[in-house]
Structures are given as structure tokens and as C-alpha cells.
Amino acid sequence: MTVRRTQSAVVAPQAPASYSVTDLPEVPRLGGLFAKGVAGSAGKRPKGEVRLPEVTYRVARVATAGEAAHLAAYQDLLGEPSSDVLPAGFLHVLAFPVATAVMVRGDFPLPLLGMVHLRNVVRVLRPVRLGETVEVRAWAQDARAHRRGVQVDLVAEVLVDGDLAYQGVSTYLAKGFTAPDGAAPAEESPREEWTAPLPTARWKLGAGTGRAYGAVSGDQNPIHTSNLGAKAFGFPRTIAHGMYSAARALAEVGPARRGEAYEWTVEFFRPVLLPGTVDVAIRYATDVAEGDAGAASGFVYDGWRSGKDTRHFRGTVRPL
Template identity: 80%
Template sequence: MTGSALTKAGAPASYGVTELARLPRLGGLFAKGTAGSVGKRPKGAVRLPEVAYQVADVDTSGEAAHLAAYLRLLGEPASEVLPAGFLHVLAFPVATAVMVRGDFPLPLLGMVHLKNTARVLRPVRLGETLEIRAWAQDARAHRRGVQVDLVVEVLGGGELVYRGVSTYLAKGFTAPDGGAPAVDTPRTEWTAPLPTARWRLGGGTGRAYGAVSGDQNPIHTSGLGAKAFGYPRAIAHGMYTAARALAEVGPARRGERYEWTVEFFRPVLLPGTVDVAIRYAPEVVSPGSTNGGGSTSGFVYEGWRSGKDTRHFRGTVTPL
């Protein structure tokens, strides 16, 4: 059924709500997205569907084996608390369902994940019943096309417990305002810092993360699939690298409430070796801090190609 407006979510008030009976299956969504991508070509300014998808009564009590497999792969300690990366995985099918709608103007295949921001507002534990919402918003210019935000929110007991924003790029498309492409923010020269870890990622890394995340995009799981999109071989999921860095910061240092961000630069080719540096960030004022908005010291993480100044990703983990 379709309602008139979200009552407790951050979607624009004009958006309607479509109720889904259950979490959709990613396999079927990717098949639909693959078929639908063929006909989605630049044809003028992008107009996003003004709709949010909502799945109520998502029972996580049956996710124990799934959670355990995820924690093992990413290097998180065994726990009944769902880390931000797992909440992203849980909500990802709802966001994908929005992207494969017939009236969603951008093709699922070929979309480039630029960055991600997520906030965990309280611990979410295995066995909780959750509500998941997702929508697309803010199509805007990028020098290579149009970028768009896919927003997911997770509610537990009627309160917002997690919010994630994934920003994607669709090359060649035009923003709704038809204005000039956005100018890239100038980046200072970057030199690799001293690494605190080295990841040796095997050729099956994409398939392993695909098994726990459901994201079986062929650029991550197949050399031939990757070559079809211009990569010399399969590339690691960006969210795998970000979630692994989050795990290395660790639950004790990030706290029960935290913000987690990542920006992606160059893809990680598989197999490959990634040097990683995790270090303290300068103290910042956190508006959501439980100490009344005082200073909090979070963490900055970066990953780059071992032995080269080829940066793959950079992100932050900040207690709230």
C-alpha cells in the first residue's frame, strides 16, 4: 500500500511510502536491475521518484549465523551487537529496490560508489525487531555526470537507531537544475603515512564479501565481469574495505554511538595488498556528543596500494 508521508523519517515530506511485505532478495533485484539498466540512458535532466520503501517488523532473531559469518570475515569480535557495516548490509536490499524501480532514471549497473556516511545512535542487538526505510534524494551535478544519495534509516522500538547515506555517481547523466557540473574540491598532495596494518587480499575476497552482504555485482566477483566495465580484474567492494577498517578501530574505541564515514578514490584490484593507517584524529566538536557537545577524539583511517602513493580510501570513526 502507498501512504501520504513519512512520519518519523528524514525523507522529504512530499514523498509517499510504499510498504513492502518483507526484505526483498538481492538476487532478484540484481536481475531486474541488470535488465533495466539496458534502457536507462542519458535523456535529459534526472528526476528521482518521490517515494520511500518501508519494511516493518524485520525480525533479526534469525540472523545469528549471518551475523557470525559477517563478524568473522571482517575481523569484528564475536558479539550480539550489530555493527554499522552489518546494518548497512541489512538495509541494502531496500535501497536497491528503490534503484531498480522502472521510474528510477539511473542504471544500477555502472553506478560508482563515491562515499558513505553512517550514524549508529544506539546499540542494535540481535533479536530486535526493526523497521527499515530507504529512498533516493538530492540528484546533483558532478563533473562526470550526476550524483545521488540513497538514504536508509533503521528504527527500533519506534526510535531512529541508524542512518546511512550512500552517494553514487551515474556517468553522463544531467542534474535536474541543468546547471554547470560541480567543481571538484581541490585536493592537497597526499603522501602515504606510516602504515599500522597490511591487508593481503586474495582473489576470492569479492566473492567472500558478496556471500555475507548479498552484493554479487560481477565487478567484484568475476574477472570477466570486471573487464566488461573497464577494470583489468575483479575489484574489492568499497564497503568491505571500509567495514574492515571500522573493525580494526574496534568496538571499545568507537563506543556504542558513533559516526562512520568513508570516501573512495581508486578501486582495490584483486588479488592485491593494501597498506592501512589508523590514527587519532584531531579533537573535534561533536554536535551529538553525550557530553553536551564537547570535544571528542575520533579516528582517521586511510588505505593505499602497498609500496605506492595510490590512495584507495579515507574515512573517519567518531564517537558521538
């Protein structure tokens, strides 16, 4: 498999200097945030160009010492080995409520309900260990045109002693909205022809997979936990969390192969219906440069419906 590195994937965004900083006393609970997001979604309809709130939310001191049981439950569910190092998927879970708090603000113009999760780019710059006190901050940026509406990035960061340790950029789509500059969407690259490779793993996911990941992540969105909730959004039954699939693939690459500092990406295609069986292929990637026959540069992974060419996700894991 040949993969070309793109410069945009490794450049760390920074909150614009014009953004104000709002300090939160603690990491908010997702349950209350989702309730607020559901209540506020009804009034957020396409009315004109999207303008994002110019604010960074920050929780200055988040103690991880009390997260041992939570971390163990996460590691057990996702297949991460027992360790005091917090894997990138767990750091996403830790920071996700702060990013969600930005998304449920009254002046955040896009509805939480119905947002489509498109992709993630995550960079771990140094290990974060159980017991360290961290700073978490999050903001929204770069609302831009998509052929079906507006896509926006939610950026979440974890710092240790003032140094950036983790950064995750989650890209979401809000259908029917208009980008701030009114520009036409950039031309999308044509979908590559894809044939399922030889699988290296097969995941048999039970009907309760969404509830199990919801318990360790706090993400109890009903499309993942309730058939009735899933049907309300057009799915025949519950679907797996995208970050469950991505984090499980990251775990299968393993700490030794990804290293202490690494980049982890995922792009989502079709959702995984539960129960269901997903075939996964994890293999070496190569970085091809002019005059270079190709050098190993991490791993690429794909997930698809077992026995079909229905692709669910793809991504990369690359040591930095």
C-alpha cells in the same frame, strides 16, 4: 592528523514530506533485484534532466533473531569481535536491499549498472542487538550535478521501537546524466597532496575476497566476483567491494574505541584489485576550533596500495 568536522556530516536527512510510503512485505533478495537492475539499465540513457521517484520503501518488521549465523560469518570475515551488537557494516548489509529496490524501480532514472560508489556517511545512534525486531526504510534524494554526470544519495534507516538507530547515506555517480536543475557542478575542492603515512596494518587480499564478502553481504555484482565480469566494465580483474574495505577499517578501530553511538564515513578513490595488498593507517583525529589547540575527536583511516602512493579510500570514525 587534523580533521575539521563539517556540519553536513552530522545532520540527519529526512525523507521529504511529499514522498509517499510503499510498504514491502519483507526485505527483497539482492539476486532478483540485480537481475531486474541489469535488465532495466539498458533503457536508461541520458535523455534530459534527472527526476527521482518521490517514494520511501519501508519494511515494517524485520526480525533479526534468525541472523545469528549470518552475523557470525560477517564478524569472522571482517574481523569484528563476537557480540550480539550489530555493527554498522552489518546494518548496511541488512538495509542495502531496500535501498537497491528503490534504485531498480522503472521510474528511477539512473542505471544500476555502471553506477560509481563515491562515499558513505553512517550514523549509529543506539546499539541494535541480535533478536530485536526493526523497521527498515530507504529512499533516494538530492540528485545534483557532478563534473562527470549526476550524483545521488540513497538513504537507508533502521529503527527500533520507532526510534532511529542507524542511518546510512550512500552517494553514487551516474556518468553522463544531467542534474534536475541543469546547474553546473559545484566546484570541487582541490585534491590535497597526500603521502602515505606509517601503516598500522597490512591486508593481504586473496582473489576470492569479493566472493567471500558477496556471500555475507548478498552483493554478487560480477565486478567483485568474476574476472570476466570485471573486464566487461574495464577492470583488469575483480575488485574488492568498497564496503568491505570500509567495514574492515571500522572493525579495526573496534567497538571500545568507537563507542555505542558513532559516525563512520568513507570516501573512495581507486578500486582495490584482487588479489592485492593494502596498507592501512588508523590514527587519532583532532577537531580544531578557533582558540582550541585541538582535542581528540575519534579516528581517521586511510588505505593505499602497498609500496605505492595509490590511495584507495579514506574515512573517519567518531564517537557521538
